[in-house]
Amino acid sequence: MTTLTASIPVERIAKSRISEVDFNNLEFGKYISDHMLVVDFLNGKWQEPKIVPFGDIPMSPAMLSLHYGQSVFEGMKAFKNKDGNICIFRPQKHSERLNKSLARMCMSEIPEELFIQSLHAIVETDQNWIPTSEGSSLYLRPVVFAYEPRLGVKIADHFKFFILTSPAGAYFSKPTRLKVEETFVRAAEGGTGFAKCAGNYGGAFYPTQVARQEGFDQVLWTDAKEHKYIDEAGVMNVMFVIDGKLITPRLTTALLDGVTRDSILKLAPQLGITVEERKVSVEEIENAFKKGTITEAFGSGTAAVVSPIATINIHGIDYNLPAAGPDSFQVRVKEKLNNMRLGFEADTFGWNYVIPVNGQ
Ligand code: COI
Helix, strand or coil: CCCCCCCCCEEECCCCCCCHHCCCCCCCCCCCCHHHHHHEEEEEECCCCCECCCCCCCCCCCHHHHHHHHHHCCCCEEEEECCCCCCEHHHHHHHHHHHHHHHHCCCCCCCHHHHHHHHHHHHCCCCHCCCCCCCCCCEEEEEEEEEEECCCCCCCEEEEEEEEEECCCCCCCCCEEEEECCCCCCCCCCCCCCCEEEEHHHHHHHHHHHHCCCCCCECEECCCCCCCEEECCCCCCCEEEECCCEEECCCCCCCCCCCHHHHHHHHHHCCCCEEEEECEHHHHHHHHHHHEEEHHHEEEECEEEEEEEEEEECCCCEEECCCCCCCHHHHHHHHHHHHHHHHCCCCCCCCCCEECCCCC
């Protein structure tokens, strides 16, 4: 993939905070790197990006995003590949998704070139923060929100686009326990479920808290109309192996079009498995457990990567899955994805945006 030259001014931090990071224990989201990238959308256009030390920003309590929720984000990852170069995974696909989210929320879209140039510059600036231990990465968090102060219900004219970065390890420390949700709803078709907007996450807190009190890690959302079909798990899409086939809910306007989901579906044929993207009913999953035809279930997401599911609770009954062995699809596809990002296997889809590091 062509690498743009990033020429964005950088105001460097006086003293790096990197020595405060425990790289052996990278709890997801705990540490934020030294710098952040910032761009304003003002007077009808995106202004020049700049990189400044990470820190607080001035804001008005009347800022529109606080009141009416115009706030969307992305989750992405950067790695150090086997040659010591930096690799950002699928920035074009993330750019497309961000722009779909922005359009749905009546926010100004970000040209792909500005988005990728910004990612390039911030990752290059804080490249020392990219962890290299197994399963770790630099998590990238682009976020766009309405900055204009106004109490009237209106579409903002002033937005801010930031990119924060965070050295991160695994999102889940063990296989998850999910509860099929039949009371609460994450998103209805025609709503904002496909957009990565802040409100989707805030709205999921209460049902997730209830599920946690009942001993589950996450909620497995079902469709808003009938609670009959599986949607996704909020921080990850879900996939099942039933009768030897990889089965996942088809995308609707209520589901996030996961980049890891898409990558897995594209890699699956190379791993010799048939893919079915279609409606998946709760009843089908329940029957597959009863008949013993379901052999795997896992979540996929940028943060979650490929996360094994240990238990799915359906109508109050726990159905358990065996631990994923080395021959399981989920272990093989996770390894393949990892190998492609780190340069141990050919990047056949051109997913890696590589930034050469001096001398490499
Ligand atoms: C991601 O996978 O990047 C997400 O956005 C999920 C969560 C950490 C918010």
